[in-house]
Amino acid sequence: MPTLPLREALRQGRAVRARFGGFRYIRFKDDFQGVPRGTVVAPGGMVWGYPHIGRLLSLEAGLEEHFAGPFQAEEKIDGYNVRIARLGGRPVALTRGGLVCPFTTDRLPDLLPTAIFDAEPERVVCGEVAGPDNPYLEASPPWIGADVALYVFDLMRINRPGFEPRADKHAAVERYDLPAVPFRGRFRPDEAGRAGLRAVSEEVEAAGGEGLVLKEEERPDKRVKYVTGGANIADIAVAAGNMADLPADYYTDRVQRLVLYLMDHGRERTAELDRELGRAFLDGLEEAVRQFRRERHVSRVYRCRFRERANAEAFRRHLAALSDAGVQTRILGLEPEGKDGYWVLRFERIAPRITGILGHLFSGGVFYDP
Amino acid sequence: MPTLPLREALRQGRAVRARFGGFRYIRFKDDFQGVPRGTVVAPGGMVWGYPHIGRLLSLEAGLEEHFAGPFQAEEKIDGYNVRIARLGGRPVALTRGGLVCPFTTDRLPDLLPTAIFDAEPERVVCGEVAGPDNPYLEASPPWIGADVALYVFDLMRINRPGFEPRADKHAAVERYDLPAVPFRGRFRPDEAGRAGLRAVSEEVEAAGGEGLVLKEEERPDKRVKYVTGGANIADIAVAAGNMADLPADYYTDRVQRLVLYLMDHGRERTAELDRELGRAFLDGLEEAVRQFRRERHVSRVYRCRFRERANAEAFRRHLAALSDAGVQTRILGLEPEGKDGYWVLRFERIAPRITGILGHLFSGGVFYDP
Numbered sequence: 148m149p150t151l152p153l154r155e156a157l158r159q160g161r162a163v164r165a166r167f168g169g170f171r172y173i174r175f176k177d178d179f180q181g182v183p184r185g186t187v188v189a190p191g192g193m194v195w196g197y198p199h200i201g202r203l204l205s206l207e208a209g210l211e212e213h214f215a216g217p218f219q220a221e222e223k224i225d226g227y228n229v230r231i232a233r234l235g236g237r238p239v240a241l242t243r244g245g246l247v248c249p250f251t252t253d254r255l256p257d258l259l260p261t262a263i264f265d266a267e268p269e270r271v272v273c274g275e276v277a278g279p280d281n282p283y284l285e286a287s288p289p290w291i292g293a294d295v296a297l298y299v300f301d302l303m304r305i306n307r308p309g310f311e312p313r314a315d316k317h318a319a320v321e322r323y324d325l326p327a328v329p330f331r332g333r334f335r336p337d338e339a340g341r342a343g344l345r346a347v348s349e350e351v352e353a354a355g356g357e358g359l360v361l362k363e364e365e366r367p368d369k370r371v372k373y374v375t376g377g378a379n380i381a382d383i384a385v386a387a388g389n390m391a392d393l394p395a396d397y398y399t400d401r402v403q404r405l406v407l408y409l410m411d412h413g414r415e416r417t418a419e420l421d422r423e424l425g426r427a428f429l430d431g432l433e434e435a436v437r438q439f440r441r442e443r444h445v446s447r448v449y450r451c452r453f454r455e456r457a458n459a460e461a462f463r464r465h466l467a468a469l470s471d472a473g474v475q476t477r478i479l480g481l482e483p484e485g486k487d488g489y490w491v492l493r494f495e496r497i498a499p500r501i502t503g504i505l506g507h508l509f510s511g512g513v514f515y516d517p
Numbered sequence: 518m519p520t521l522p523l524r525e526a527l528r529q530g531r532a533v534r535a536r537f538g539g540f541r542y543i544r545f546k547d548d549f550q551g552v553p554r555g556t557v558v559a560p561g562g563m564v565w566g567y568p569h570i571g572r573l574l575s576l577e578a579g580l581e582e583h584f585a586g587p588f589q590a591e592e593k594i595d596g597y598n599v600r601i602a603r604l605g606g607r608p609v610a611l612t613r614g615g616l617v618c619p620f621t622t623d624r625l626p627d628l629l630p631t632a633i634f635d636a637e638p639e640r641v642v643c644g645e646v647a648g649p650d651n652p653y654l655e656a657s658p659p660w661i662g663a664d665v666a667l668y669v670f671d672l673m674r675i676n677r678p679g680f681e682p683r684a685d686k687h688a689a690v691e692r693y694d695l696p697a698v699p700f701r702g703r704f705r706p707d708e709a710g711r712a713g714l715r716a717v718s719e720e721v722e723a724a725g726g727e728g729l730v731l732k733e734e735e736r737p738d739k740r741v742k743y744v745t746g747g748a749n750i751a752d753i754a755v756a757a758g759n760m761a762d763l764p765a766d767y768y769t770d771r772v773q774r775l776v777l778y779l780m781d782h783g784r785e786r787t788a789e790l791d792r793e794l795g796r797a798f799l800d801g802l803e804e805a806v807r808q809f810r811r812e813r814h815v816s817r818v819y820r821c822r823f824r825e826r827a828n829a830e831a832f833r834r835h836l837a838a839l840s841d842a843g844v845q846t847r848i849l850g851l852e853p854e855g856k857d858g859y860w861v862l863r864f865e866r867i868a869p870r871i872t873g874i875l876g877h878l879f880s881g882g883v884f885y886d887p
Binding site for chain 2: 201202209371390396406407424428509510515
């Protein structure tokens with residue numbers, strides 16, 4: 148295990164202490180002297196941050212540039228990244244930023260067979276949690292009808308940077324019946340590979356999927372993501388009502404990627420596609436204005452299910468702390484559901500800027516260009 | 518004339534010295550202690566900066582809030598703002614930022630009867646210069662087939678802040694045959710006024726115009742602008758190829774204004790409108806990528822006509838200075854045109870960020886999200 152610049156990172160505020168119940172840990176809020184953001188240090192060991200994956204915008208130009216040999220394509224799932232590891236005597240789920248997520252941690256027994264951590268306690272399971280009943284994201288793959296699901300795509304190891312070899316991952320997926328992301332084929336970085344990837348990408352797009360992650364077989368750290376054109380439109384649609392609150396280049400980046408995807412696929416634009424893009428922008432915004440007229444604010448409602456009431460309460464306190472810090476959330480309810488003993492937390496997040504803009508506007512205000 | 522904080526503004530770099538040929542002046546680069554940005558101080562006198570006009574996004578909510586009595590609607594022209602005044606013995610055209618524009622100044626005899634400055638040398642004529650052959654803007658009102666035209670909307674007076682009374686403006690327009698912006702009617706801030714304005718706004722929109730500026734009759738400084746839905750789409754279309762180079766909220770602001778305009782007009786969205794918005798985003802971007810593939814850069818070509826070769830040369834030097842400062846422009850030609858002795862300057866402006874992004878992309882690069 149490399150020596151960590153832990154004391155210095157803490158001193159500079161680049162790493163901070165945190166706790167989840169009785170479990171105390173330190174997380175790196177930023178990249179610091181070679182330690183990636185999201186790295187967690189705890190008595191049970193250290194979990195390295197999950198690295199960013201570069202985005203390929205053109206198979207035509209970038210595939211041969213990036214890969215020296217065969218690579219595998221996995222489906223990219225639109226959710227939030229977690230690393231799951233046994234720390235402090237129990238499996239916990241860490242967010243990208245290195246916080247223990249009370250919701251995901253609560254639901255681990257529903258998301259994967261946690262027996263893997265009893266048998267191989269040094270494992271770190273990396274995956275995406277997605278589904279309509281998640282507390283973070285509005286978007287959800289269309290085939291997940293309710294609740295959330297885990298899609299495993301990598302293994303790491305406690306106290307060690309980098310990914311475990313592909314063979315180890317496949318063996319663990321088999322042995323412990325882990326829910327792996329869909330495998331979408333093996334390709335080479337040549338013309339046939341590009342054609343194959345384009346066909347797979349169009350399949351993924353037609354099913355409402357987000358795209359692919361391509362991983363070179365020989366070098367597990369060599370990987371890129373490739374997102375479908377349709378996913379860009381879907382991202383715009385889902386976030387349109389938030390337009391004043393997200394960075395504006397969230398939208399323009401996706402429009403640009405859409406154009407590059409179409410051109411990379413040699414696909415002609417159609418009136419239908421133009422219409423879809425326009426609708427993506429306008430539907431959500433119109434709904435936001437309508438909501439403001441009804442409720443005097445613009446918000447999104449989230450719901451998520453917990454196994455244990457105590458975890459739901461912890462999540463509620465977490466939201467209350469965020470509210471005190473300026474992120475406006477409002478708890479709508481915490482109630483038992485069904486016979487299985489689950490608890491459903493419902494809350495809404497206010498979009499403060501568009502709420503403020505519409506408030507100014509509907510009280511007759513004028514706007515000055517910067 | 519109020520005392521100016523001139524020395525202090527110069528010391529802090531908020532005002533700077535400039536020259537145009539032998540004419541020397543000082544311009545305020547920023548608002549400073551009550552003096553607006555664009556204010557010019559010269560031996561012949563001082564010209565105050567043109568104030569910003571607030572934007573009304575909803576007639577329903579804002580009209581009665583803003584106006585206490587009848588107001589006049591003038592058409593808003595999509596061009597660049599100039600103040601024309603006799604300074605240093607000759608009429609010069611000042612940009613919004615207070616620079617003498619060599620192009621506009623050269624063309625003043627074509628733009629308005631300059632006799633007004635001989636008869637009333639204290640006059641400042643404020644207007645918009647628009648048309649396809651202008652050196653600043655890609656956009657141009659569709660009815661101006663070639664060259665540029667001036668649309669006068671206000672009079673100011675040398676050494677005096679604020680606008681001249683409406684009656685004085687109308688009298689001067691009559692007397693000197695000034696090219697005034699189209700008058701679009703007189704309204705009251707009530708329900709009938711809103712209905713009338715909506716009808717006029719739809720007419721302006723159908724003709725490809727930008728919108729209206731509303732000015733209260735009794736208080737000449739009380740004014741707002743109101744832009745049509747279609748103008749927002751046109752703005753997006755004309756700038757789509759520049760998407761990486763303009764601030765991203767240029768685009769998102771216009772999408773939001775479009776939605777508010779439609780709702781303010783009680784207009785149902787149509788598939789055709791959705792399609793227009795999508796097309797506005799995608800046409801220009803596709804063309805930018807095509808241009809990059811042909812020429813290895815993305816640029817816009819401008820042309821403008823000068824009466825005097827010396828002014829064209831001055832403008833060329835101005836562009837060269839900009840290039841040295843990082844704004845990449847390239848002169849394509851300076852040639853005499855027709856029998857009238859005009860000179861045509863052609864140049865292109867490179868869009869550096871999209872050029873860089875496409876260069877990285879087509880050489881196989883990947884992109885990391887921030």
